[in-house]
Amino acid sequence: MKRILMTMAAALSVAFAGDALAQKYPDRPVSVTVAYSAGGATDFQARIVTMVAGNKQYLGQPIVIINKPGAGGKVGWNHFASKAKTDGYELAAYNVPHFIAQSIKFKTKYNINNLEPIANWGADPAVFVVGKDSPFNSVADVVKFAKANPGKVTVSGAGLFVGHHIAFLQIQKETGVKLSYVPHKGGAPALKSVIGGQVMAGVNNLSDSFRSRSNLKILGIADNQRDKDFLPDVPTFKEQGFNVDDSSVNFRGIMVRKGTPKEVIDVLAAKVPEMFKNARVAKQMKNGGSPLRVLNREQVKKMWKERQAFLTELLKGL
Amino acid sequence: MEFISYFGAVFTPFSFLILIIGTVGGLILGATPGLSPTMAVALLIPFTFQMEPAQGLILLGAAYTSSVAGGAISAILLRIPGAPANIATALDGYAMAQKGEATKALQMCFVSSAMGGVVGILVLIFLTPVLAAWALGFGPSHLFWVAILGVTVIATLDSKSVVKGLLSGCIGLWISTIGLDSIQGVERFIFSEHLDGGVHVIAALIGLFAIPQVVEMLEIGRNKKIMTLIDTVKHSVVDSILETLGKVRALFIGSTVGVIIGLIPGAGGQIAGIVSYDQTRKFSPNRERFGSGESEGVVAAESANNAMVGPSLVPLLTLSVPGSPTAAVLLGGLLIHGIFPGPDLFTKHAAVAWTFIDSMLVGQILMLVFGLYIARLAAKIILVPPPILASGILILAVFGSYSVQHSVSDVLVMLTLGLGMYCLEKFGYTAAPLVLGIILGPIAESNYVQGRIIAQAGDGMVSYFLTGPLNVTLYVLCLASVGYSIVMEVKTRRLQTAATENEAGEEPA
Numbered sequence: 001m002k003r004i005l006m007t008m009a010a011a012l013s014v015a016f017a018g019d020a021l022a023q024k025y026p027d028r029p030v031s032v033t034v035a036y037s038a039g040g041a042t043d044f045q046a047r048i049v050t051m052v053a054g055n056k057q058y059l060g061q062p063i064v065i066i067n068k069p070g071a072g073g074k075v076g077w078n079h080f081a082s083k084a085k086t087d088g089y090e091l092a093a094y095n096v097p098h099f100i101a102q103s104i105k106f107k108t109k110y111n112i113n114n115l116e117p118i119a120n121w122g123a124d125p126a127v128f129v130v131g132k133d134s135p136f137n138s139v140a141d142v143v144k145f146a147k148a149n150p151g152k153v154t155v156s157g158a159g160l161f162v163g164h165h166i167a168f169l170q171i172q173k174e175t176g177v178k179l180s181y182v183p184h185k186g187g188a189p190a191l192k193s194v195i196g197g198q199v200m201a202g203v204n205n206l207s208d209s210f211r212s213r214s215n216l217k218i219l220g221i222a223d224n225q226r227d228k229d230f231l232p233d234v235p236t237f238k239e240q241g242f243n244v245d246d247s248s249v250n251f252r253g254i255m256v257r258k259g260t261p262k263e264v265i266d267v268l269a270a271k272v273p274e275m276f277k278n279a280r281v282a283k284q285m286k287n288g289g290s291p292l293r294v295l296n297r298e299q300v301k302k303m304w305k306e307r308q309a310f311l312t313e314l315l316k317g318l
Numbered sequence: 319m320e321f322i323s324y325f326g327a328v329f330t331p332f333s334f335l336i337l338i339i340g341t342v343g344g345l346i347l348g349a350t351p352g353l354s355p356t357m358a359v360a361l362l363i364p365f366t367f368q369m370e371p372a373q374g375l376i377l378l379g380a381a382y383t384s385s386v387a388g389g390a391i392s393a394i395l396l397r398i399p400g401a402p403a404n405i406a407t408a409l410d411g412y413a414m415a416q417k418g419e420a421t422k423a424l425q426m427c428f429v430s431s432a433m434g435g436v437v438g439i440l441v442l443i444f445l446t447p448v449l450a451a452w453a454l455g456f457g458p459s460h461l462f463w464v465a466i467l468g469v470t471v472i473a474t475l476d477s478k479s480v481v482k483g484l485l486s487g488c489i490g491l492w493i494s495t496i497g498l499d500s501i502q503g504v505e506r507f508i509f510s511e512h513l514d515g516g517v518h519v520i521a522a523l524i525g526l527f528a529i530p531q532v533v534e535m536l537e538i539g540r541n542k543k544i545m546t547l548i549d550t551v552k553h554s555v556v557d558s559i560l561e562t563l564g565k566v567r568a569l570f571i572g573s574t575v576g577v578i579i580g581l582i583p584g585a586g587g588q589i590a591g592i593v594s595y596d597q598t599r600k601f602s603p604n605r606e607r608f609g610s611g612e613s614e615g616v617v618a619a620e621s622a623n624n625a626m627v628g629p630s631l632v633p634l635l636t637l638s639v640p641g642s643p644t645a646a647v648l649l650g651g652l653l654i655h656g657i658f659p660g661p662d663l664f665t666k667h668a669a670v671a672w673t674f675i676d677s678m679l680v681g682q683i684l685m686l687v688f689g690l691y692i693a694r695l696a697a698k699i700i701l702v703p704p705p706i707l708a709s710g711i712l713i714l715a716v717f718g719s720y721s722v723q724h725s726v727s728d729v730l731v732m733l734t735l736g737l738g739m740y741c742l743e744k745f746g747y748t749a750a751p752l753v754l755g756i757i758l759g760p761i762a763e764s765n766y767v768q769g770r771i772i773a774q775a776g777d778g779m780v781s782y783f784l785t786g787p788l789n790v791t792l793y794v795l796c797l798a799s800v801g802y803s804i805v806m807e808v809k810t811r812r813l814q815t816a817a818t819e820n821e822a823g824e825e826p827a
Contacts, residue, residue, distance in 0.1 A: 038357070039646055046366060070516065070518075079725075152776070159503065160503045180771055180774070182771045182772055185500045190650075192633070196454035196455060198408065211659070215637060215661075287654065
């Protein structure tokens with residue numbers, strides 16, 4: 001009897017505690033770990049989308065960004081997935097497809113099963129670019145040349161198993177030609193190699209390529225639809241007859257560790273997407289040339305699962 | 319001459335106040351080990367959110383320039399470079415401080431920083447359109463040779479023995495391979511999970527320079543008899559300015575090397591100071607005095623690392639291509655205000671762009687004024703008794719290495735490397751060539767790997783790495799640098815042999 005009472009009491013207190021937790025959460029500042037260095041695109045966007053967190057209608061508490069860069073994000077995410085507290089005060093930013101591809105290719109402490117998405121704020125599709133003076137004017141031109149000269153077309157991108165590399169692999173698979181991928185230390189140096197003529201073509205971020213568009217020709221977007229805000233005239237790969245979908249799009253958003261109380265996740269899942277839709281946030285994101293794409297928790301969950309399945313298949317045997 | 323009309327905007331009360339805050343703040347941040355210019359700018363970006371674009375940029379620009387110079391303060395007083403750019407400053411600056419010339423060294427350092435800085439900004443103002451395209455022409459093969467040119471300096475840098483210098487450089491190169499290779503993603507030498515992210519160059523820098531220093535100070539502290547305080551002689555500012563201006567050779571070589579290395583995207587302005595120090599030494603008649611408190615060395619290093627600041631922004635402002643990590647962070651600061659750098663920056667946002675550049679020019683003068691003022695106060699640090707100073711440095715070292723990536727692993731790496739370096743120093747090895755190896759290793763390696771992929775897709779390794787005017791120029795420079803070192807080494811040996819045996823040795827090859 002005593003045991004039953006105790007169990008009931010415990011159950012009750014958990015229920016109440018949960019409720020109380022949801023009511024007063026958050027009562028102190030919340031941190032977001034960014035697995036890339038300060039000043040990079042992910043850091044820069046994370047700071048913008050969290051700048052209104054202190055407003056009453058959102059979290060009512062400020063969000064602080066903590067940078068833990070290294071090894072293409074692996075250091076920060078490994079740390080987060082193994083050491084972060086699950087009390088809802090330690091969040092992290094994710095980059096898809098990077099972290100999923102890494103969890104497939106390397107021995108990492110993180111994968112989609114020990115992390116819980118909260119919401120997505122941005123989507124930066126990969127674009128295929130060539131230098132301003134390049135003889136290529138469409139993806140078909142590149143394919144035609146590469147068919148005659150297998151492996152001669154050098155294509156730069158930011159490292160291995162990041163969005164750019166995934167897009168490259170997809171392009172190579174769907175066009176059926178052999179290209180040479182030249183990994184760089186990040187998107188900016190990779191773009192520089194295209195502009196400087198060190199490589200013949202490149203896969204890069206839409207936002208960075210858009211800014212450098214006077215020195216580049218942007219031949220195609222690896223996404224399901226065109227980008228209406230920044231590059232309305234650039235056709236997608238699909239429009240050009242190559243079945244490259246949005247699997248390489250660099251999605252950025254907020255996540256927590258598995259084990260975070262459901263009540264806390266519910267609060268975050270309700271309020272964080274609203275915060276991303278704030279007018280000031282939208283304006284700053286647009287100013288920075290960063291496409292905003294807000295997805296809620298359920299949508300992100302679905303997106304993570306789809307990427308996991310797709311990437312497992314694509315990276316098989318690599 | 320469009321830039322002159324925007325000076326007015328720099329001197330409005332609020333802008334000027336921000337410029338002063340940025341300058342002083344930059345000096346202090348720069349002097350703190352671990353807070354490199356890149357970190358300083360990154361830390362300040364959130365503060366610009368609420369400002370007008372021009373004012374936000376003034377803050378960032380001022381912090382960038384003065385934090386580069388600020389790193390010299392700790393280099394001279396404590397032999398701990400605030401950032402990799404200040405390594406060469408520590409070589410002679412610290413030796414000067416030990417001779418009681420700390421004030422003089424600091425004053426000369428700020429005068430030469432300002433001189434180099436002004437040259438760099440003038441290059442940015444007048445030569446940007448010409449140089450931007452040239453700078454972009456540097457590809458993997460050229461950067462590989464630039465890094466090798468840096469490697470040729472290693473052997474003779476701050477070391478009595480060429481063999482020990484080379485060995486330290488090799489250890490540095492090896493340390494740089496630890497962690498995840500940034501191009502291929504391969505894991506190398508990860509013995510413990512603390513090494514997952516590799517050895518961060520700032521953590522290594524702090525450990526290798528600061529920890530041996532701390533241990534030595536504590537050693538002295540235990541023995542009251544040999545504990546001596548170095549008195550710093552007062553030194554007139556005017557004398558320092560005149561003496562610095564008299565070092566025409568060092569200023570010229572420093573500024574030229576700084577401008578060129580600053581322009582090349584991806585070369586990392588970090589090596590500007592060391593390359594210019596080495597070149598100045600080779601051309602100086604007082605060659606032997608370098609390393610034992612020769613002020614020319616300080617002038618060469620500091621004019622170079624500040625001359626690098628302006629040109630490092632050339633590819634960023636005209637082509638939206640950040641050439642250095644700090645420029646990349648600055649790009650974020652521009653974007654947040656809706657300013658897209660690129661060819662139309664100077665037409666669309668002329669006011670913001672020119673105000674920013676003008677403020678950096680004015681910032682050089684302010685940095686000089688505040689630097690000279692701080693020089694006298696800062697030199698008093700030397701008067702602190704070693705045991706107390708040692709604990710202070712230790713705190714800063716731990717704080718600095720932790721703050722780079724918020725990582726305890728970095729602190730452990732810093733301490734381990736530091737203790738290792740303490741032992742190595744007992745055998746006559748020095749930290750500077752080791753750090754240079756850590757810096758140059760990744761540049762040489764990643765560019766070699768990229769170059770190889772490109773070469774194999776194209777005309778092959780030989781034609782890619784060895785043909786073309788730029789490649790030829792660079793590897794001829796490398797050969798000349800090595801040749802010079804060999805000739806000098808043989809010459810000194812001959813002189814020594816001649817002196818001891820009173821007869822000429824063998825003819826040099």
